[in-house]
Structure formats: C-alpha cells, structure tokens
Amino acid sequence: MQKVLAVLFAGFIAAGAVHAAEPVRTAPQSYVGVGVSSVDYVGAATKASPKVFTGYQIKPQLALEAGAVDLKNGYGMYIAVKPSLPLSEKLSAYGKVGVGQTRRQPLPAAPTPLGKKNDTGAYGAFGLQYSISPNAAVTLEVERLPREKPSALKPNVWTLALQFLF
Structure with missing residues (x-):
C-alpha cells in the first residue's frame, strides 16, 4: 500500500505542477491532492x-471528495460532501x-481488542484552504x-496538502 501511495503522490505532484498555471475554468471542476498526515497510535x-484525494466541485462552495491515507x-x-465558506x-x-x-x-504487542482490523463509520473533517494560484x-x-473503542489508533489526523484543480 505504501508503494502505491508513493507512486500516486509523485504522479499527482507532476500533473498538478503542469496544470497549476492553466487558466481557471468555470465550475464544475475536478481536483486531486497529495498531502502528509500525522498518524498517532497509543504508546x-x-x-x-x-495521503491522496480527489474531488469534484459541483458548485464553487460544494464538492464531493474521496481519499485515502496510509x-x-x-x-x-x-x-464525503465538502461545503466551503470563503x-x-x-x-x-x-x-x-x-x-x-x-x-x-x-499491532504485535497489543492485546486482542486493540487489534481489530476494520472500522466503518462516520467521517468528518474541517480545515482551511489557501489558493496559491488559480488552479492550486x-x-x-x-x-x-472512524474507529471502535478500545483502539490503538488515535482518531484525529492532521493533514497538510496540495490541491490541484483541473
């Protein structure tokens, strides 16, 4: 999984650099992004x-987004649905x-309850976005x-990312 994310990360950076200087198109637009996330485990x-993600802006202040983090x-x-406020x-x-x-x-040293493999549930995030160019x-x-308690994974993840509009 790490090799796949690394290849996607490099590809998004290269594609984003090419498209960052293009003129802005009117909505709807697609976007991709790459980032670095902080992942915490107990102990x-x-x-x-x-982290990689992609989205589709339905309106300037509303998008649908999907992503993955290692x-x-x-x-x-x-x-997720992503509303924004300028x-x-x-x-x-x-x-x-x-x-x-x-x-x-x-985790090798964790008791059985901390070793749960799959957790599905509500996802939420909030953040700030700063436009460095019309397309980036x-x-x-x-x-x-999402995670069930008890879990070795801490639920909050901080992410710094670059986003490129197409």
Missing part, C-alpha cells in the same frame, strides 16, 4: 504518512461529512477517522 510516536500498518479511506479572496474554511473506513493489521491551493485540516 507510539507520531508518524508522517502520505496508517503505517493499514490504511484509511473516506467519501473568508477572503484566497482563503476559505471548509468541512467534510461522510463515511470512512480504517483497515489495519493488529494549500490545505490544512484535521480529520476524524
């Missing part, structure tokens, strides 16, 4: 993990509401991944 250090011993994925010409706030799933391998933006968000 372990925070680790940086790759959890180091598994992965998380989601599909705060200035280049800065906007947004939220995401949807459904997500985490899949992970049991930087986002900072906090996501809430």
